[in-house]
Amino acid sequence: MLDNLTAAREQMALSLSFHIIFAVFGMGLPIAILYAEYRWIRTSDPVWYALARKWAKAFGVLFAIGAVSGTVLSFEFGLLWPTFMERYGGVFGLAFTTEAFAFFLEAIFLGLYLYGWDKLRPWAHWWAGVPLPIAGIASASFVTTANAWMNTPVGFVEVNGVVVSAEPLAPFLAPATPHQVVHMVVAALMCVGFGLAAVYAVGLLRGRRDAYHRRGLAVGLAIGAVFAPVQILIGDWATRAVADQQPAKLAAIEGLATTGPDAPLSLGGVWDGEQLRGALELPGVLSWLLHGRTDAVITGLDVVPLTDRPPVTVTHLAFDVMVGIGTALLGLAAWTAWRWWRARRGHYPDGWTGSIWYLRAVALAGPAPVIALIAGWIVTEVGRQPWIVHLRLRTTDAVSDQPGLYWYLYATIGIYALLSVSLIAILRRLTRQPMARPPGSSAVADAPAESDPAVSGPPADGPAETSSTVSGPEVVR
Numbered sequence: 001m002l003d004n005l006t007a008a009r010e011q012m013a014l015s016l017s018f019h020i021i022f023a024v025f026g027m028g029l030p031i032a033i034l035y036a037e038y039r040w041i042r043t044s045d046p047v048w049y050a051l052a053r054k055w056a057k058a059f060g061v062l063f064a065i066g067a068v069s070g071t072v073l074s075f076e077f078g079l080l081w082p083t084f085m086e087r088y089g090g091v092f093g094l095a096f097t098t099e100a101f102a103f104f105l106e107a108i109f110l111g112l113y114l115y116g117w118d119k120l121r122p123w124a125h126w127w128a129g130v131p132l133p134i135a136g137i138a139s140a141s142f143v144t145t146a147n148a149w150m151n152t153p154v155g156f157v158e159v160n161g162v163v164v165s166a167e168p169l170a171p172f173l174a175p176a177t178p179h180q181v182v183h184m185v186v187a188a189l190m191c192v193g194f195g196l197a198a199v200y201a202v203g204l205l206r207g208r209r210d211a212y213h214r215r216g217l218a219v220g221l222a223i224g225a226v227f228a229p230v231q232i233l234i235g236d237w238a239t240r241a242v243a244d245q246q247p248a249k250l251a252a253i254e255g256l257a258t259t260g261p262d263a264p265l266s267l268g269g270v271w272d273g274e275q276l277r278g279a280l281e282l283p284g285v286l287s288w289l290l291h292g293r294t295d296a297v298i299t300g301l302d303v304v305p306l307t308d309r310p311p312v313t314v315t316h317l318a319f320d321v322m323v324g325i326g327t328a329l330l331g332l333a334a335w336t337a338w339r340w341w342r343a344r345r346g347h348y349p350d351g352w353t354g355s356i357w358y359l360r361a362v363a364l365a366g367p368a369p370v371i372a373l374i375a376g377w378i379v380t381e382v383g384r385q386p387w388i389v390h391l392r393l394r395t396t397d398a399v400s401d402q403p404g405l406y407w408y409l410y411a412t413i414g415i416y417a418l419l420s421v422s423l424i425a426i427l428r429r430l431t432r433q434p435m436a437r438p439p440g441s442s443a444v445a446d447a448p449a450e451s452d453p454a455v456s457g458p459p460a461d462g463p464a465e466t467s468s469t470v471s472g473p474e475v476v477r
Contacts, residue, residue, distance in 0.1 A: 007406040008080040008399045013381075014409070015073045017374050018416050022066025023140050024373065026106065027185060028192025029059045030132035032219050037129070041122045046438050047211045051219070053117070053436035055196075060114050061426050065419050067107070072412060079408060084388050084398035091156045091163060092146045095171040099142035106135035118439065140188065141181045147380065148176035152245050153389050175245050179238040180380075186231045187376065190369045193224025194329065198366025201359045214353060217362070224369070225333035232330055235323070236289075242383075243290050246390065247299035249383035252310040253319045254286055255279060256300040263287045263298035267320060271312035310385045318378040325372035332365055 002010070033055045040048035074096075078085050109131040116125050148171065149155075155170025156163050171177065197220030203213040243250040250256075255266050255276035263286040269279025284294035301309055335358065343352035353359065388395040399405075 002406040004405040005396055005399050007409045011409040011412050015076055019069040019073050021370060022062050024188035024191040025062045026136035027140055027188040034129050037126050049438045050436050051216055057430055063110055065423050080400055081398045082400050088389060091166040092149045092171045094168050095142050095146040099139050102135045102139035106132060137185055144181050144184045145171040145177050148180040149174040150389050151384055152176040153392055179241045183234050183238050186227050186234055187373045189227050190224050190231060191373060193220050194365045194369050196220030197224060198363045201362035204353060205359050217353060221336055225336045228329045228333040231326055240290055248304045249310060251299055251301045252312045252315040252383050255312055255316045258302050259300040261287060261295040261297050310383045315379055315383040318375040322372045322375040325368045332361055
């Protein structure tokens with residue numbers, strides 16, 4: 001049997017990791033859908049119509065599952081952390097209130113969009129979908145502001161453990177809000193972009209080299225590869241902000257034992273209670289990255305009381321995983337740009353997507369940004385410990401004292417297992433559905449698609465383009 005603190009922490013970790021996958025698709029997938037529909041309206045090309053319809057159906061399913069998992073997550077705040085909600089709920093409550101408005105706005109327009117395909121004129125239908133990415137990004141951003149406030153609490157007056165006044169806009173004014181929100185939104189777009197690209201890369205590896213798969217791949221990469229280098233810059237900004245706002249977290253991220261100049265950048269390693277063991281250290285690099293000079297003094301764990309130190313090994317390794325994946329995706333983005341540029345000059349007769357090794361790399365890139373995203377949230381949450389509200393309220397003091405709290409964890413595991421099985425079954429059924437045809441058109445084969453690991457395309461003998469060098473430029477042209 002788990003104690004209450006462990007059970008509550010594990011349940012929050014499970015719920016956040018599960019729900020965030022659906023939240024990121026709510027931000028990025030509507031952008032891809034609207035782009036595909038826009039291309040269909042402008043060109044009357046049935047392949048673009050088929051892509052937009054398939055992605056819209058998948059988005060509807062993901063939104064429904066996300067709504068359930070998000071509801072579970074919202075109840076957990078009161079059930080697991082009653083002291084936290086009682087003391088500070090009124091301070092950051094506006095963030096969750098505005099998130100609810102954004103969620104309902106997204107739900108309303110999603111209903112209009114899904115049921116309006118054959119009932120609205122093309123441009124009216126397209127405009128009905130425009131609020132979807134706006135509301136999705138707003139919803140996730142508002143929730144992120146609440147977490148940013150927990151990392152850098154501001155905007156309230158507390159007397160003897162009781163909040164006597166609070167600024168309603170406190171979550172939006174928290175010092176951590178700008179970099180956390182931007183970092184989260186860009187990460188979401190990368191997850192969607194590389195996730196879509198991976199699906200169609202697998203289809204191309206299976207020999208389905210038709211226009212449907214090449215365009216699906218190109219749209220995904222056009223989103224993911226563009227934001228990969230942007231995220232590196234944002235990550236640097238966020239790390240510098242953490243060094244200023246939460247020095248103990250930065251020390252845990254780097255496993256930095258002592259305060260001083262020439263602070264090393266450490267890769268890998270395990271914290272033994274006193275120092276990082278088995279790490280590859282690059283002397284002076286951390287000081288240089290944060291302040292532009294190696295003699296800059298960086299705060300280490302030696303000035304942090306033992307009772308206030310975050311779990312170092314988990315925080316450090318999670319950060320390494322996030323940065324490592326981000327660097328690998330940056331390399332894939334550069335490879336994509338190189339192959340596209342070479343293909344435009346006739347160096348690849350079979351097109352820029354003709355390399356098996358390149359397609360394998362894209363396929364592996366599908367789950368990679370999701371793993372990096374979860375690792376980033378581990379850094380954010382575990383690196384803040386032992387505080388649920390930084391330097392204000394300890395996690396041990398915020399957890400519920402209700403007996404048998406572990407039963408909530410077991411129930412949550414069961415709910416999410418059921419949701420996962422349902423999602424897989426629905427998506428597999430969706431892949432076998434015939435490709436959608438534009439009204440009055442028979443250009444797209446009306447036959448069940450072959451089984452693909454996720455969103456699939458038309459049969460291999462379906463519509464194909466005459467050129468073997470169909471590429472990203474066509475998508476962004």
